[in-house]
Amino acid sequence: MAKKLKFESVKPGDEIPKFEVTGLSRGDFVRYAGASGDFVPLHYDQTFVEMAGIPTVFAQGMFTAGLLSKALTDYVGIGNVRQFKVRFATRVWPNDTVTCMGKITNKLERDGEKQIEGDLIVLNQKGEPAIRGSFRAAVA
Amino acid sequence: MADKSLIGKTGKPFKMQVDWSKVREFARAIKDSDPLYFDPELAKKELGGIPVPVTFLQSSAFWMESGSSPGFGGFNPQRILHGEQEFELLRPIFVGDTLTGVTKIADVYEKEGGRGGKMTFLVTEIEYTNQKGEKVAIARSTLIETGQAVKA
Numbered sequence: 276m277a278k279k280l281k282f283e284s285v286k287p288g289d290e291i292p293k294f295e296v297t298g299l300s301r302g303d304f305v306r307y308a309g310a311s312g313d314f315v316p317l318h319y320d321q322t323f324v325e326m327a328g329i330p331t332v333f334a335q336g337m338f339t340a341g342l343l344s345k346a347l348t349d350y351v352g353i354g355n356v357r358q359f360k361v362r363f364a365t366r367v368w369p370n371d372t373v374t375c376m377g378k379i380t381n382k383l384e385r386d387g388e389k390q391i392e393g394d395l396i397v398l399n400q401k402g403e404p405a406i407r408g409s410f411r412a413a414v415a
Numbered sequence: 416m417a418d419k420s421l422i423g424k425t426g427k428p429f430k431m432q433v434d435w436s437k438v439r440e441f442a443r444a445i446k447d448s449d450p451l452y453f454d455p456e457l458a459k460k461e462l463g464g465i466p467v468p469v470t471f472l473q474s475s476a477f478w479m480e481s482g483s484s485p486g487f488g489g490f491n492p493q494r495i496l497h498g499e500q501e502f503e504l505l506r507p508i509f510v511g512d513t514l515t516g517v518t519k520i521a522d523v524y525e526k527e528g529g530r531g532g533k534m535t536f537l538v539t540e541i542e543y544t545n546q547k548g549e550k551v552a553i554a555r556s557t558l559i560e561t562g563q564a565v566k567a
Contacts, residue, residue, distance in 0.1 A: 296446060303444075310437070310444035312476030336497050337473050341445030344469035353451050354462050359469050360501035 278352045279415040282382065282389040291377035291393070294346035299334065299371050307338040334367035339405055343397050346375035351412040357390065361408035365399065372400040377410070388413045417525040417535050424485040426518040431478040431543075433467060433512045441471050464509030469502060472543065472554045475516055485520050487537060490560050498536070499557035506551045513546045521555065532562025 304318045316323040318335050340361045347356060367373060377395040384390065395408035435455075442452040451458045451466055458465040508514070521538040528534035536559055543552045 307444040310441040311473045313473070337470060337500060338445070340500060341441075341447075341468065341470050345445050345447040345449075348447070348449070348469060353449060353466050354507060356469050356502075356504055358501070358503050360499065362499045363497060 279355060279413070280351055280391070282391075282414045285379055285382070285391060285414065287379050287381060289379045291346055291350040291379075291395075294342065294349065294375040295372065296342055296375075297372045299367065299369060299373065301332055301369050304332060304334050304338060304369075307335055307341065311335070311337060313337065331369060333369075334371075336361070336363040336406070339367050339373060339397055340408070342373060343375040343377075343395055343406060343408060347377060347395065347410055347412070350377075351391075351410075351414070355413040356410060357386075357388075357413060358411040359408070360410070361395070361406045363406060364404045367397075367399060367405050373405060374398050377408075385411075390414060417523045418488045419523055421485070421488050421520045421523050421537070424520045426485040427480075427482040428515050428517045429475070429479050429483040431472075431475050431514040431516055433471075433508060433510050433514065435465060435510045437474060437477075438465060438467050438471065438510055441468055441474060445470070462507070462509075464507070464511065467508050467510070469504070470500075471508075472502065472516075472541070472552060473500075475541065475554075478516070479518075483516075484518055485539075487520075487558075490535070490537060490558070494561045496559045496561065497556065498559040499555075501553075501555040503553040503555070504551075505553070506545070506549050508543075508545070508551050512551075514543045514551065515545075516541045516543050528561060534562065535560040 313335050324332050375397050377393050379391050379393045381392040390413055392411045397406040518541045521540045524536050526534050539556050541554045545551050
């Protein structure tokens with residue numbers, strides 16, 4: 276939604292509500308391929324990945340980053356993200372469960388706006404980070 | 416080898432139409448069912464137009480042509496990993512906008528890596544301008560070329 280957080284009512288340490296996706300499927304990766312135009316066969320072609328010595332297809336990093344961005348916009352409101360950065364760590368496989376999380380680290384004024392900064396992370400079901408990231412967003 | 420001469424090279428500008436069906440498809444793919452992506456009247460009232468997801472500019476792949484990329488010199492595509500991705504969102508992007516993107520090689524550098532031996536980093540930036548000439552976003556990618564083929 277287009278809600279905006281209130282500058283006065285947020286503080287460093289505040290957590291973004293978790294967004295958990297259970298049982299990711301090959302279909303999820305195929306759908307993201309079609310949506311994004313990322314047709315690298317590592318993400319949907321079992322024959323190709325086996326030839327490359329990889330046991331099975333795995334998620335596009337930007338698919339997982341997309342799930343994380345949804346957790347962020349659910350919290351700060353669509354239209355308020357000013358910067359979003361992700362670094363890819365471990366791969367995400369079919370049947371994995373991922374949990375998207377984050378927390379506020381700083382409050383600031385920039386470009387004539389009240390803003391917040393924070394850290395982001397996506398963990399798999401073993402607690403391994405799939406993505407570490409950061410964001411900056413406008414608040415009211 | 417990190418070929419510093421690539422820095423500053425740009426591709427040919429490409430056009431990208433921000434199409435509602437593509438925005439809906441993208442929102443569904445990232446499991447975001449927020450009504451602002453699906454209800455034009457609500458989106459117009461709340462934001463002034465139908466917004467795009469934070470990472471939607473990834474789909475610019477559909478609009479690039481040969482020449483849109485500045486070329487990566489001697490980088491070996493078999494050994495390239497997508498290491499990082501960043502979006503700076505400077506102004507709102509709405510369905511109906513026509514964006515112009517220009518890809519630039521922003522940096523090339525080397526680091527000693529772990530499993531993959533010496534790694535070369537290539538940072539590309541795509542700068543997007545809307546139909547009013549306003550700079551709306553920068554998409555920054557860090558690609559990593561490992562010294563050896565990447566193991567699973």
